[in-house]
Amino acid sequence: MDILFLVTYAVLLPLQAYYFFVFSGKSRKSMQYEDSIGFNQSFKWLLRHAVIAAILFCLNSIWGFFNVIRETYFLNY
Numbered sequence: 001m002d003i004l005f006l007v008t009y010a011v012l013l014p015l016q017a018y019y020f021f022v023f024s025g026k027s028r029k030s031m032q033y034e035d036s037i038g039f040n041q042s043f044k045w046l047l048r049h050a051v052i053a054a055i056l057f058c059l060n061s062i063w064g065f066f067n068v069i070r071e072t073y074f075l076n077y
Contacts, residue, residue, distance in 0.1 A: 008059065019049035020046070026039075
């Protein structure tokens, strides 16, 4: 279970950073050229970033919960 968590986290974390990087570049470039349509479209990348961030938060919470349960109930015997 730990390996699956680490592999998933190792894939999703750089993906989240990439989405934010693309959003930053597109929004900055759109503001520089005063392109409102491009600026609005850049928020798709921010939404992808937020979705991945929420997935990582849930994944981290579930993994932490299972670790507490595992250490509390299964390692004491």
